[in-house]
Amino acid sequence: MNVPNPLTLEPRIATMLFVDLVGSSEAASLKNQEDYSKLVSSFQNNVEDVFKDELCKKQKLNPKKDDGQQIKSINKGIKYYEVRGDEGFLILVSKYEINGDGVEDVQKDIRENLLLVLRIALRIKYEWLFAKENLDRFDELKKPFEVAIGINTGKVALKKEKGKWKAEGYAINLAKRIESQSRQGEYSGIYVSEYTFGYYNDIPGENTLRFRQTEKLSLKGISGTVRTYELISAILDEEDEILFVPRIALRADEENLKKIQEEFNNSLNPWLGNVLCNIKWKNSAIFWDKEQKVNAKKALQEAAEIARKIIEIDPNMPAWKIYLAQIIFDYVESYESDYRSKDEKVRLKYELLIRNTVEYLEKLITNEPHELDARLYLGKFYSRVNYINKILRQKKKIVKYYEMAVDQFQSIILWQDKFPDAYYELAAAYLRTYPGRVKFAMEHLELGINYAGEIDKKYLKKMKREAREDELFFTVLNQPDFKAITSLR
DSSP: OOOOOOOSSEEEEEEEEEETTTTTHHHHHSSSSHHHHHHHHHHHHHHHHHHHHHHHTTOOOOOTTSSSSTTTTEEEESSSSSTTTTEEEEEEEEEOOOOTHHHHHHHHHHHHHHHHHHHHHHHHHHHHTHHHHHHHHHHHOOOOOOOEEEEEEEEEEEEEETTTTEESSHHHHHHHHHHHHHHSSSSSSSSEEHHHHHHHHHTEEESSSSEEEOOOOOOOTSSSOOOOOOEEOOOOOOTTTSOOOOOHHTTTOOOHHHHHHHHHHHHHOHHHHHHHHHHHHHHHHHHHHOOOHHHHHHHHHHHHHHHHHHHHHTTTTTTHHHHHHHHHHHHHHHOOOOOOSOOOOHHHHHHHHHHHHHHHHHHHHHTTTTTTTHHHHHHHHHHHHHHHHHTTHHHHHHHHHHHHHHHHHHHHHHHHHHHHHHHHHHHHHHHHHHTHHHHHHHHHHHHHHHHHHTOOHHHHHHHHHHHHHOOOHHHHHHHHHHHHHHTTT
């Protein structure tokens, strides 16, 4: 087979990001030159540090030892990123598809690049919020300096110019225009194109990020109208694959967190609440790992209170209700000992928390039947009610809630057959209610793994954790047929 030079004018798929310091022109007119230079320099350092650190991780380089030259080029000189003035640009180009071979590898590479760019965008947002320049503005009761981010996924052409390769094309221009519009955002100020949104939406079971469609936009230099989506919220994922809460946020002292809390209360921006919520949630997990369970519980309760406040601010957005359900489910799983407490008030509070969450999730899917994450957590809560009923030895109710849980998981699969968590939870419901149905459970776990593929490695990790705690899962994972399937992953 003749293998063409991968560096040709033929297009590849790339995901690119533009980030801009909002209000820098205004700041230049209000500040003296020295203060303005410090502001821009801080922005540049923040963005470049995030670009460099994340790309070093991608290429398994040491960011402290690398001088930046290795990661600033791919394929003999195509730039990964550039930070200049009050703007930053990053592009990740997918592997070249040769004669139609390796299509799955190319698609996987596109998705990995896309998730990395989204992770970088979120990290820039979090770190810039905690930059000294913004914390100082909170002291002065001023709004923080914002960053606007636009992301697009599309075809680029690789061209050699003055001995160096670079990417160019309409997709890059579109990303820049989307970034210009993103400062109009009502939430995160991170806008993605419909192409980026489509690629993200096609990843089986991926539900870390929630977007809302904006009004169709007429962009300068772009013919026709363009559909864009704004990132509304991000939830913690177990492996920190997309949302990475940076150390600067986790180590923020209570005074600085209080400043951001006040800004959230004043601005009523749900995105700020989402940031605070995730910081509390992540700190809860850190306290839990350190066996500081009192502090962990307090942080998780604080996260839930912030989530409730967000729902009050933005009651018509289903994303926030699902977000609260996720936090509460983490709470009831971590502190199930509350239901065994000798203190009746503690027991009743635990049960009431579950039942109230079940009620609002039931109402949500009645109004929004396509909200699959709501169905997923409703099914999980039904399973949790099952757990309570087993303690109470209420056998008739066990069957009732088991059937209700199974119904939710099966409904998800009918809506979207490539939803790994639905297969996992369905298998778990069968195993825990009918221990003899090992074969049925194995079939559904197999389907979940096939749909998750290598994209969702946390799927297998989740099952292995279950296996350590649940003898039934251990039985399934050690079935010869099942071990053969998972050994390929």
